[in-house]
Amino acid sequence: MPKITFIEHDGTVHTVEAELDRSVMESALRHGVSSIVAECGGGCTCATCHVYVDEAWMEKVGKPSPSEEEELDAAFEVRENSRLSCQIKVTPELDGLIVRTPSYQGR
Amino acid sequence: MSEPIKTDVLIIGAGPVGLFAVFELGLLDIKTHLVDILDKPGGQCGELYPEKPIYDIPGIPMVTGQGLTDALLEQIKPFNPQFHFGEMITSIENIGDPLFLVSTDADKTFECKAIVIAAGGGSFQPKRPPIAGIEAYEEKSVFYAVRKMDVFKGKNLLVVGGGDSALDWTLNLQPIAKRLTLLHRRDEFRGAPDSVNKMRALVSSGALDLKIGQVAGLEGAEGVLQAATIKEKDGATSRVEVDCMLPFFGLTMKLGPVADWSLKMKDDLIEVDVSTFETNRPGIFAIGDINTYPGKLKLILSGFHEGALMAQKAHHYVHPEKRLVFQYTTSSTSLQKKLGVA
Numbered sequence: 001m002p003k004i005t006f007i008e009h010d011g012t013v014h015t016v017e018a019e020l021d022r023s024v025m026e027s028a029l030r031h032g033v034s035s036i037v038a039e040c041g042g043g044c045t046c047a048t049c050h051v052y053v054d055e056a057w058m059e060k061v062g063k064p065s066p067s068e069e070e071e072l073d074a075a076f077e078v079r080e081n082s083r084l085s086c087q088i089k090v091t092p093e094l095d096g097l098i099v100r101t102p103s104y105q106g107r
Numbered sequence: 108m109s110e111p112i113k114t115d116v117l118i119i120g121a122g123p124v125g126l127f128a129v130f131e132l133g134l135l136d137i138k139t140h141l142v143d144i145l146d147k148p149g150g151q152c153g154e155l156y157p158e159k160p161i162y163d164i165p166g167i168p169m170v171t172g173q174g175l176t177d178a179l180l181e182q183i184k185p186f187n188p189q190f191h192f193g194e195m196i197t198s199i200e201n202i203g204d205p206l207f208l209v210s211t212d213a214d215k216t217f218e219c220k221a222i223v224i225a226a227g228g229g230s231f232q233p234k235r236p237p238i239a240g241i242e243a244y245e246e247k248s249v250f251y252a253v254r255k256m257d258v259f260k261g262k263n264l265l266v267v268g269g270g271d272s273a274l275d276w277t278l279n280l281q282p283i284a285k286r287l288t289l290l291h292r293r294d295e296f297r298g299a300p301d302s303v304n305k306m307r308a309l310v311s312s313g314a315l316d317l318k319i320g321q322v323a324g325l326e327g328a329e330g331v332l333q334a335a336t337i338k339e340k341d342g343a344t345s346r347v348e349v350d351c352m353l354p355f356f357g358l359t360m361k362l363g364p365v366a367d368w369s370l371k372m373k374d375d376l377i378e379v380d381v382s383t384f385e386t387n388r389p390g391i392f393a394i395g396d397i398n399t400y401p402g403k404l405k406l407i408l409s410g411f412h413e414g415a416l417m418a419q420k421a422h423h424y425v426h427p428e429k430r431l432v433f434q435y436t437t438s439s440t441s442l443q444k445k446l447g448v449a
Contacts, residue, residue, distance in 0.1 A: 073269045
């Protein structure tokens, strides 16, 4: 299974085994990454699973879809590498992915 | 404060589980009022996923959040439930055995024999931008909703966001403001195209300032805002004079006042007896996503089941003199009469 590293804003690092074809958000919840909230459960309607994709991974992860871009309007501190983690599907190519969480989210 | 509204049962939360509780209670001749902080019924189904399909409602292969809400409203119509939207319960006081006096933040009070908390993930509240010190300005210079437009007359306003709320209030407040600045993180708006066009026309005519970026900081003292620092998309920083800021970033779920009602809680969920769904406070029940018990699953169908069992015990409080006879809607003429079909 691909490994994903979540770096929370307080510095807590979680490196987890992520299930293929599930979302990065689901991996975060299953492994207790508490700064990923995911109020809507993966529906792309709440913007509480906001992550910053590590610069080196931006190309592989890709850009948000138009509907995700719209939902990012409901997030704060949005940057070029912002994504909603419920909309990133875990694939073998993402083995080693690093994402960071924004300081305001969760906890 | 006005006279309390008297009802048998007060239901807190008008999501699917609160709505179906009206049905189960209604079959047992129990009258209900419902209070919800949102301005419409449906709870998360209406607010978070009105268009999303739900596939696990028994007997309905597929229904959207809004579709389920509409169907439940139709189903409970015979019981004539009374709704109170846009209000939040602030306190619950025991005044009898059991009899409750319940107050809302709109200064309304209810007198009821039982309370059903069907509050889902808590109460939906506006998202607060993570700007240092913003709390100090709230309700004085920072507003998440417009109650009286007059407050904003002749002021320098900063509206933040890109959806319909931001656009609607920009268009409504621009004529009365001294100057209005609309700030959004990107130069695309998800609001209604007509509103976007109107907003763009105001910008072209010079009547409205549009900035693309995000708020970086606030300046002011003792709750009175003076200016906002804006980090623009191209990296530049600018300063705008602001008397009032209105951020519109949608809603988020907060547990809210539930935590203050002396209920036994575990991980922000209310513990209940699994045979009645009653809390540690006799006469107060909790059903749906807000409760917890061994094996709990946060499914709408679980909330429906919990409502049916809750109603049996609530009947004991509301009609203590009456013996409850279990009946089926398929065969009972008396139940069918209540439903208006016999």
